[in-house]
Amino acid sequence: MSVRYIVQRTAIFVLVIVLAVTVNFAIPRLIPGDPVEQQLAQLSATSSGSMSIDITAMAQAYREKFGLDRPVIEQYFNYWRDILRFEFGYSLSNYPETVSNSISAALPWTLGLVGVSTFISFVIGSLLGGLLAWPRIPRVLRGFIPILMVISAVPYFLLGIILIYTLAIVGRAFPAGGAYTFGSTLRFDLQTIGDILRHAALPATSIIIAGIGSWALSMRGMMISVLGEDYIKLAQAKGLRERRIFLWYGMRNSMLPQLTTLALALGYVVSGAILVEVIFSYPGLGYKLYQAIQTKDYFVVQGIVLMLIIAIGFALYVMDLIYPLIDPRIQYERA
Amino acid sequence: MSDLTLKVDNLHVHFPTPAGVVKAVNGVTFTLRQRERLGLVGESGSGKTTTALALMRLLAPPARIPHGSMILDGVDLLALSEEKMRQARFAEISMVPQGAMNSLNPVMRIRSQFVELFQAHGQFTSSSDIDARIASLLEQVGLNPSVAGMFPHELSGGMKQRVCIAMAVALRPKVIIADEPTSALDVVVQRQVMETLGRVQEALGATVILVGHDMGLMAQFVDRIGVMYAGRLVEVGPVRTIFRTPKHPYTQMLIASIPTLEQKKLFKGIPGVAPSLLNPPSGCPFHVRCDQRLEHCSRIVPDSIALSPDHWVACHLYPKEEHHDQPA
Ligand SMILES: Nc1ncnc2c1ncn2[C@@H]1O[C@H](COP(=O)(O)OP(=O)(O)O)[C@@H](O)[C@H]1O
Ligand SMILES: [Mg+2]
Numbered sequence: 001m002s003v004r005y006i007v008q009r010t011a012i013f014v015l016v017i018v019l020a021v022t023v024n025f026a027i028p029r030l031i032p033g034d035p036v037e038q039q040l041a042q043l044s045a046t047s048s049g050s051m052s053i054d055i056t057a058m059a060q061a062y063r064e065k066f067g068l069d070r071p072v073i074e075q076y077f078n079y080w081r082d083i084l085r086f087e088f089g090y091s092l093s094n095y096p097e098t099v100s101n102s103i104s105a106a107l108p109w110t111l112g113l114v115g116v117s118t119f120i121s122f123v124i125g126s127l128l129g130g131l132l133a134w135p136r137i138p139r140v141l142r143g144f145i146p147i148l149m150v151i152s153a154v155p156y157f158l159l160g161i162i163l164i165y166t167l168a169i170v171g172r173a174f175p176a177g178g179a180y181t182f183g184s185t186l187r188f189d190l191q192t193i194g195d196i197l198r199h200a201a202l203p204a205t206s207i208i209i210a211g212i213g214s215w216a217l218s219m220r221g222m223m224i225s226v227l228g229e230d231y232i233k234l235a236q237a238k239g240l241r242e243r244r245i246f247l248w249y250g251m252r253n254s255m256l257p258q259l260t261t262l263a264l265a266l267g268y269v270v271s272g273a274i275l276v277e278v279i280f281s282y283p284g285l286g287y288k289l290y291q292a293i294q295t296k297d298y299f300v301v302q303g304i305v306l307m308l309i310i311a312i313g314f315a316l317y318v319m320d321l322i323y324p325l326i327d328p329r330i331q332y333e334r335a
Numbered sequence: 336m337s338d339l340t341l342k343v344d345n346l347h348v349h350f351p352t353p354a355g356v357v358k359a360v361n362g363v364t365f366t367l368r369q370r371e372r373l374g375l376v377g378e379s380g381s382g383k384t385t386t387a388l389a390l391m392r393l394l395a396p397p398a399r400i401p402h403g404s405m406i407l408d409g410v411d412l413l414a415l416s417e418e419k420m421r422q423a424r425f426a427e428i429s430m431v432p433q434g435a436m437n438s439l440n441p442v443m444r445i446r447s448q449f450v451e452l453f454q455a456h457g458q459f460t461s462s463s464d465i466d467a468r469i470a471s472l473l474e475q476v477g478l479n480p481s482v483a484g485m486f487p488h489e490l491s492g493g494m495k496q497r498v499c500i501a502m503a504v505a506l507r508p509k510v511i512i513a514d515e516p517t518s519a520l521d522v523v524v525q526r527q528v529m530e531t532l533g534r535v536q537e538a539l540g541a542t543v544i545l546v547g548h549d550m551g552l553m554a555q556f557v558d559r560i561g562v563m564y565a566g567r568l569v570e571v572g573p574v575r576t577i578f579r580t581p582k583h584p585y586t587q588m589l590i591a592s593i594p595t596l597e598q599k600k601l602f603k604g605i606p607g608v609a610p611s612l613l614n615p616p617s618g619c620p621f622h623v624r625c626d627q628r629l630e631h632c633s634r635i636v637p638d639s640i641a642l643s644p645d646h647w648v649a650c651h652l653y654p655k656e657e658h659h660d661q662p663a
Pocket of ligand 1: 350352357359377378379380381382383384385386612
């Protein structure tokens with residue numbers, strides 16, 4: 001891989017981050033009025049009058065924290081310094097918890113649940129889609145195609161509700177919500193891990209099944225077009241085994257566009273699967289984001305959104321770096 | 336006869352389609368001798384590619400071979416199990432593909448595409464041994480052995496086609512089918528690639544079936560020509576005979592349509608269009624376009640008649656009395 005290519009891609013990634021941070025910095029300051037007062041005023045309107053003194057103290061703390069009376073340039077550099085230290089300020093709804101604490105507490109749950117399920121969904125869906133496009137598969141398997149289309153059209157939260165109703169409420173086989181049994185302490189032992197897996201089972205299933213349909217359909221489409229390529233015919237003429245042609249000619253070539261989609265999907269993982277997390281009361285970032293939006297917890301929303309932008313930028317950056325390795329036709333120099 | 340390699344007898348290929356059965360190959364019969372080069376010509380849609388694919392049993396379902404036999408060195412290819420046929424591909428009967436540009440897997444190095452070929456046929460010995468074999472194969476087709484480390488997109492069209500030729504001879508097959516192997520290449524490269532194909536074929540002592548419609552290329556390369564029309568072989572004969580004294584009216588038109596410098600103003604096409612293979616005309620399929628049509632041509636399909644032991648024609652103009660027995 002040429003150094004120039006890496007430098008170029010890295011520069012683009014850094015530029016995306018700088019822009020994202022700058023926009024994130026600028027937007028609240030472009031909104032007319034003082035965002036802190038606005039937020040606190042709303043908070044005071046919804047809570048009892050006895051809290052008014054605390055609110056004034058909070059506003060004071062915020063002004064000091066953000067140095068809102070300082071020149072904008074200084075504020076901008078301070079903002080950068082805070083971000084590099086992973087400090088996004090305080091949560092408004094859970095003051096004095098910091099946004100970074102709030103995010104760090106939720107992130108592992110989301111990465112575990114949504115990240116792993118997205119990946120499993122991708123693997124199963126792609127394999128299924130590839131097989132469905134293969135001409136010499138048993139006829140019964142083709143019956144899957146319309147089923148997949150229906151499944152891919154069903155929103156995943158609806159699937160989640162169905163799963164809760166059938167397997168948790170009626171079936172009582174799985175817990176209906178949460179990430180672990182309420183009140184239990186988290187330790188690194190088999191019992192805890194089993195408990196966590198049992199809680200993750202239903203939300204994971206709804207994410208996996210909901211994703212499989214679209215992964216499979218797009219893979220099937222790619223595979224059908226790849227199967228028309230001349231190299232498939234030569235592979236058959238060479239007397240290669242069916243499995244070899246399927247994996248190394250069919251899947252390998254159909255996979256290329258899927259991987260870009262996967263990178264994006266993995267980037268989006270940090271925003272959580274909002275509706276699934278809400279339905280299953282799963283303490284991940286999606287649930288946090290939902291709560292933050294509901295309580296107008298401005299800084300938490302801002303922190304999560306910034307992280308989302310960075311994560312997507314990073315996923316695409318990594319994709320850019322590994323793409324030439326998986327598709328040799330991508331020219332490093334011409335990038 | 337001992338020097339016979341391939342004997343194709345009364346081969347039929349049907350493609351069931353929603354509109355009906357397309358009879359793409361209708362009773363093709365020919366034999367190939369060792370080291371021989373046979374050219375299959377005919378306008379597009381005449382069933383050349385279908386015949387070639389049928390020989391390797393590469394026709395995708397729902398295509399069917401309802402009649403016929405294909406005997407390669409005493410083995411009936413149609414009777415082989417799917418696994419045995421897979422093993423025969425490239426080891427006994429190989430092909431040089433038409434689309435030189437896209438016939439190699441774009442994400443695999445050339446070396447790996449050779450290695451998988453040896454592996455699929457149980458001929459992978461050791462890495463160093465295989466590398467030496469690949470190097471010598473590449474040299475044989477006029478390529479630098481370093482090509483093995485490259486990806487297809489790093490090669491020109493001509494180089495890719497040379498790689499394909501090297502693969503086609505890698506397992507020392509008896510028959511090599513080349514279906515318009517140079518149609519994607521420019522004229523200069525075409526010639527070089529054909530020379531290469533001829534050279535490796537002679538070194539190997541294999542038989543070649545060259546499919547194409549470039550009569551000039553055919554004249555230079557092949558020993559015998561088979562003319563296909565509407566899924567039938569209407570005339571087979573030595574290349575000189577076919578060019579000098581073509582017997583079938585279609586062959587005559589085909590030869591007359593070759594442009595020459597002297598008569599470039601008189602460029603002659605063949606009037607009419609190729610017949611539908613879904614509802615083929617009754618009798619001789621060519622009678623609709625034939626300028627020497629007889630009264631019974633539209634009713635009776637002409638049999639193949641041997642005008643000399645090596646020259647066969649299926650046309651009512653040549654009565655059955657001069658019948659010679661087919662060699663075989
Ligand atoms: N898979 C298929 N399904 C239906 N018809 C086909 C198929 N492949 C080829 N044919 C038909 O068979 C006939 C012969 O085609 P082909 O062998 O490709 O001719 P050629 O190589 O001489 O141009 C054509 O009429 C074509 O339309
Ligand atoms: Mg063809």
